[in-house]
Amino acid sequence: MATPSFSIILSLLLIIGVGISQSEARAFFVFGDSLVDSGNNNYLATTARADSPPYGIDYPTRRATGRFSNGYNIPDIISQQIGSSESPLPYLSPALTGQRLLVGANFASAGIGILNDTGIQFINIIRMPQQLDYFRQYQRRVSGLIGEASTQRLVNQALVLMTLGGNDFVNNYFLVPNSARSRQFSIPDYVPFLIREYRKILMNVYNLGARRVIVTGTGPLGCVPAELAQRSRNGECSPELQQAAALFNPQLMQMLQGLNRELGSNVFIAANTQQMHTNFITNPQAYGFITSKVACCGQGPYNGLGLCTPLSNLCPNRDVYAFWDPFHPSERANKIIVQQIMSGTTEYMNPMNLSTILAMDSQA
Numbered sequence: 001m002a003t004p005s006f007s008i009i010l011s012l013l014l015i016i017g018v019g020i021s022q023s024e025a026r027a028f029f030v031f032g033d034s035l036v037d038s039g040n041n042n043y044l045a046t047t048a049r050a051d052s053p054p055y056g057i058d059y060p061t062r063r064a065t066g067r068f069s070n071g072y073n074i075p076d077i078i079s080q081q082i083g084s085s086e087s088p089l090p091y092l093s094p095a096l097t098g099q100r101l102l103v104g105a106n107f108a109s110a111g112i113g114i115l116n117d118t119g120i121q122f123i124n125i126i127r128m129p130q131q132l133d134y135f136r137q138y139q140r141r142v143s144g145l146i147g148e149a150s151t152q153r154l155v156n157q158a159l160v161l162m163t164l165g166g167n168d169f170v171n172n173y174f175l176v177p178n179s180a181r182s183r184q185f186s187i188p189d190y191v192p193f194l195i196r197e198y199r200k201i202l203m204n205v206y207n208l209g210a211r212r213v214i215v216t217g218t219g220p221l222g223c224v225p226a227e228l229a230q231r232s233r234n235g236e237c238s239p240e241l242q243q244a245a246a247l248f249n250p251q252l253m254q255m256l257q258g259l260n261r262e263l264g265s266n267v268f269i270a271a272n273t274q275q276m277h278t279n280f281i282t283n284p285q286a287y288g289f290i291t292s293k294v295a296c297c298g299q300g301p302y303n304g305l306g307l308c309t310p311l312s313n314l315c316p317n318r319d320v321y322a323f324w325d326p327f328h329p330s331e332r333a334n335k336i337i338v339q340q341i342m343s344g345t346t347e348y349m350n351p352m353n354l355s356t357i358l359a360m361d362s363q364a
C-alpha cells in the first residue's frame with residue numbers, strides 16, 4: 001500500500017519542516033540610534049534622516065531607505081547571519097503588519113540617546129521611553145495574532161540589539177562649547193550618570209521579556225571624520241571625545257556583567273565596538289580601506305563637515321572607505337563589525353560571541 005507510507009513520509013517532512021521554520025523564526029528586535037535605525041525617522045518631522053541620495057547607493061534597490069549607510073547597516077547584516085527571512089522593518093513602517101510582525105521590529109531612531117534630552121535639536125525623534133512603549137504596543141499587536149503565550153515565547157527567544165550612547169556625547173555634552181550638560185558634569189562624572197540611566201533602560205527591556213541582548217559600546221568617538229574636521233589640527237583624534245569613549249565602554253561592560261550576575265543569567269552580551277572600530281581606524285590598509293579619516297560622502301576637511309547630501313563629494317568606491325558619512329561606517333565596515341560580533345574572541349564579545357549564542361540556544 002503506497003498511500004500510508006506516502007503520508008508517513010509526508011508527515012515526517014512536515015515535522016522536520018515545522019522544526020526548521022521554528023528555529024529559523026527567531027525574532028530580532030533593534031533599539032537605539034542612527035547606527036541601527038532602518039528608516040523610522042522617514043515617518044517623522046525631523047532633520048535626522050537619511051532618505052535622500054546618495055544614501056542607499058549600494059543598497060539592493062539603490063534607493064535611500066533611511067539607513068545611515070551606503071548599503072546595509074548592522075541590523076541588516078546580523079539578520080542575514082542569523083537566517084532571518086528579512087531584516088526587521090522599522091516599527092513605523094505601514095508594511096509592518098500580519099506575519100511580518102513575527103520577524104521582529106526595529107524601533108531605533110536616529111539622533112536619540114540614553115538621556116531624554118539628547119538630540120533635542122532634532123525635535124521629533126523616538127526617544128528610549130517611546131521605543132519601549134512601542135515594544136509594548138508591538139507585543140499587544142502580536143498577541144492579537146498568535147496569542148499571549150506564544151508572543152511571550154517569541155520575545156523570550158528573540159535576539160535583541162541595543163546601540164546607544166554616542167549621541168549623549170556628540171549631540172548633548174559636546175554639541176556646543178560650554179553646553180549646559182558640560183557645566184553640570186565633568187566627563188568622569190557624566191559617564192557614571194549615563195551608565196546608571198542606561199541600566200534602567202536595560203532592566204526595562206528585560207522586564208519586557210528580552211533574554212538575549214547584544215549591547216554595543218560606542219566607537220572611538222573622537223576619530224570620526226566629523227570630529228577630525230571640527231576639533232583636529234593635524235588629523236589626530238579628539239582627546240576629549242576619546243577620553244569619553246575610553247571611560248564609557250569599560251564602565252558599560254562592568255554594568256552589564258553586574259546585571260548578568262544579578263539576574264543569574266547571561267542576558268546581556270557586551271560588544272566591544274570601540275575595539276572593533278579601533279582596529280580598522282588605526283590600520284585601515286590591513287582591512288582593505290584606503291583611509292579611515294576621510295568620509296566617502298561629505299564636504300570640507302575629511303569630508304567631515306555638514307551632512308551627506310546630493311551636493312556632497314562622493315567617492316567612487318565605497319568599499320575602500322571605513323566611513324560612509326561624517327559619523328557612520330560604510331557597509332564594508334559594518335560587515336567587519338558584524339563578523340566580530342558573530343565570531344570574535346572574548347576581547348570583542350563578552351561573555352560570548354553570537355555564533356556561540358546561536359549554537360547554545362538551538363540546543364536549549
Ligand SMILES: *[C@@H]1O[C@H](CO)[C@@H](O)[C@H](O)[C@H]1NC(C)=O
Binds near residue numbers: 115116129197
Ligand atoms: C525620561 O523620560 C521618562 C518618561 O518620559 C522618565 O520616566 C525618565 O525618568 C526620564 N529620564 C530622565 C533621566 O530624566
Ligand SMILES: *[C@@H]1O[C@H](CO)[C@@H](O)[C@H](O)[C@H]1NC(C)=O
Binds near residue numbers: 356
Ligand atoms: C566565537 O565563535 C567561533 C565560531 O565562529 C568559535 O570557534 C570561537 O571559539 C568563539 N570564541 C569565543 C571566545 O567564544
